[in-house]
Amino acid sequence: MTTRTDYCGRLTDADIGRTVTVCGWVSKRREHGEHLAFVDLRDRTGIIQCVVDHAHDIRNEYVLSVTGTIRARPAETINSELPTGSVEIGDASVEILSRAEPPPFQIDGRVEVDETIRIRHRYLDLRNSRMQRNLRSRSAINASIRRAMDAQEFVEVETPMLIASTPEGARDFVVPSRLSPGNFYALPQSPQLFKQLCMVGGIDRYYQIARCMRDEDLRADRQFEFSQLDMEMSFADGETVREVISQAVSEAAETITGERPGPIPEISWLEAMNKYGSDKPDIRFGLELVDLTAIFSETDFNAFKAPCIKGLKVEGGSDLGRNQLDQLTDKAKNWGAKGLVWVKVGEAGEVTSPVAKFMSESEIAYMLSELEAEEGDICFLVADDWKRAVHVLGLLRLELGRPPVNEGGFHFVWVVDFPLFEEVDDQGNPTPAHHPFTMPHEDDLAMLSASSDAQDLLKVRSQAYDLVLNGWELGSGSVRIHQREIQQQIFNLLGIGEEESQVKFGFLMDAFRYGAPPHAGFAFGIDRLAALLVGEENIREVIAFPKSQSGTDPLTEAPTSIDEAQLEELGLKVIPETL
RNA sequence: GGUCCCGUGGUGAAGUCUGGAGUUCACGCCGGCCUGUCAAGCCGGAGGUCGCGGGUUCAAAUCCCGUCGGGACCGCCA
The missing domain is CATH 3.30.1360.30 (GAD-like domain)
Structure with a gap:
């Protein structure tokens, strides 16, 4: 195989006269009689037209290495639709590197394709310019976020994927333990507790582009697994955190749109609910x-x-x-x-x-x-x-x-002053609106200790804040409680006794004995940010290998059963479903 | 747990309401022709369990029941 010298989509008038070798997939061929044929060769950068003597033995999606000399096209045959449309590879010699069956769907995007079929053959779908663009944009977003966080002296720390299950929050994905049969790890819903431990550990400014898993029903903006920019900083208040995050998302938005968003407005939770009936208001209309x-x-x-x-x-x-x-x-x-x-x-x-x-x-x-x-x-x-x-x-x-996702520009908004508690459950205990480590609003601390009525507690504000973009909740964060006494008070209010809190969060409470700095943090979903920035109304379009709404993978067929030996080793037994 | 929409050659759609021969359109595929195309063009051809199962009917892609798959949403997602 001749070594590639150039990418297809980058050949221009400046290359005229050069002999090049390009590699890629046959996007299209056009034959004109016995001794003239055009082959459009595609790689990740785009398409170049190759002029060959004949193309009888070439089919769409064959993988070729094409060598020839770049020449200007005759003036009347310049294709203004194509970035490379003023040149072509003349008298090209073709080496077939790989043959291909006709694909199950057309890759050129000429006819719409059912999404399940696209995902089942994602390796083909990825060749399409849409997915190429989306994944590259996502990569650029990740890079710009890292750039913004690095510039602000944040340290990227990796936290474990196999952790202890806690019953709070979303349903956990669990992993059975071989060495400790009958016990389970949970996959993290977020690195929440670990990043707070990092603060106790003096990391001062932590961030991570973290994979998170939540076993809840899927939606256009929700998959089991997702990525978030997770951050936490010591000796900082909510305003400072919002400033840091604003920098990161502005950097990301500018990377994709070329335009840096202005300052992000703030709206109180109560005002958002009253004006828009949502804690994630779409303020485009x-x-x-x-x-x-x-x-x-x-x-x-x-x-x-x-x-x-x-x-x-x-x-x-x-x-x-x-x-x-x-x-x-x-x-x-x-x-x-x-x-x-x-x-x-x-x-x-x-x-x-x-x-x-x-x-x-x-x-x-x-x-x-x-x-x-x-x-x-x-x-x-x-x-x-x-x-x-x-x-x-x-x-x-x-x-x-509501306008379509790609209309009306990008309207970020901070929603602040969330209530500390969402509602009162059957046992009369309030349930946390954010998570139980959220610091109450300083002005409402008195209300918290004085109040005996659960209904009054619903009025207590917290130092929690959400970032919203065009009606999608990008993420949330809060100032955390760093004093054991207040934390214990909250646990008490939530109906989590001292013993229970020790079992579930003992390691965090223990850590707080040894000098916990005041700290605050945030996390936002990168899938959602990427989808919105590239104008997709569905995060599956910015995920290389997504799952269906029922949680199955059309490509690998996951989830699958496992054999008896594997079950036995893990100390598991499957109960047959009885109807 | 619930509401709604979709399922028709390889792909996308029309046909379904108002039952009457697997009918139509575009793309793709196969063969032939064609020396400047680029959504190439022209000629010809192949390709179907109308998701699956049952029911109603002389007759079902079409009506009814069930079921499977996909999607949007409510609940859920600290």
Whole structure:
């Protein structure tokens, strides 16, 4: 085999006269009679046209080494669509390095291909320019993140993949232990505890591009395994952490788009929930939620006798048909709403609505003015408890107005002042909104110790913050508790007793005995960041070998059964599924 | 655990609502022709368990039930 001298996609007018050897796959061949044929050869950089005497024995996707002299194309045959379109390899001699069967799908992207088929033959799909671009972009993002972190004197530390399972958080993937039959390792959901130990260990500034595993249902933006930029820093507050992360994501965004995003705005969790009905607001568009509770405080309409009424207005939406409205109502119910009220605005404030007769004229007028609704608009109202009302309307807002992933630019936003606790569980214990090591807001510490009522605790703010991009949660972080006393207090509130906390997190609590620095950190998902930056609405498009929504790998067929001997060695027995 | 959408030659789509011969279109594949194409062109050809199973019917890609696979979403994801 002749040694490659050049990449296909990089040959230009400057190379005219050079004798080159390129290697790659046959993208296309065009034969013109007995003694003229064109072969488009493709490698990772692009395509070059090779002119050969004949191509009878060449087929698409054959692997060739082509040697010839670069020459300018005749003026009338220049292909402006192709970066290499002004030159060609003339009088090329071809060496077939590998023959190929016709691929199960066309690699040129001319016809769309079912994603399962693409993934089953990912080694072919990867030849396509889309995947080439996506994986290269992802690689560039990783490099730019490392550059940003290195520049800020962070140290990359690797943490173990085989760790102890803790019942908190997502479902663990577990690995049976051969040397300790009946015991299991867990794969990390994140390096959370280890990075905090790094802080106790004086690393001061830690980062890692870490693989994490969570055994939860898959989505367009969720796979079992994912990568995150994980970081932690000592003697730093949340603001400093956000500044560091802003640098890293800005660097990444600039690498891909060529444009550095401006300063990232902050919004409080409460404001995000009230305006967008989501803790990961997509601020590329309006359709903001408006509070209408006070307007209907005197209502006789039973459905509106609720703790909270929220509404949103769609400009020019009154042409929505009954069918569409019914479908939206069904969706709202599926999201947990009892119902969805719509109000169409006609001439001079005349309204059309199935529930118009239950609203007084003043209520209607007040509502329309609050929503700034005018002729031709439609308003949607949800009455429920606050949480459900904003949740349902938030989802409706996305349904009605969310632009495609590659439109509207990149709108990062920090969501700050998350509540410390999410809700109260069956046992009356609050559940942590972030994780149990999150430091409460300094101003709310008093509330924390004084309060005996679980409902009051839900008002306690934490020093936790999320980074959101175009409605996707990129990641979250917090100031951590570094004092054992506060940590124990939180554990107590969560219903985790001293003994239990010692069993689950004893090593961290022990570490904190020996001089724990104040510290704070963050982690964001690289798959999501990469997908958004390259304009893909699905993280599978930036993952070389992804899994299907049901968690199987169409390529390797994983998960598979294992044989009896293997099970026995691990001390495992499979219970047959009984129907 | 739940809601919705999809499954038709190798690939993508139409056909399904309103049952009537495996019908159609584009790409690919195979053969032939063709000396400047580049989504080459022209001529010819091959290629099907309409995901699978059952039911209704004189007749099912089409209607019904079940099931499998894929996707989007709700729940879940500290």
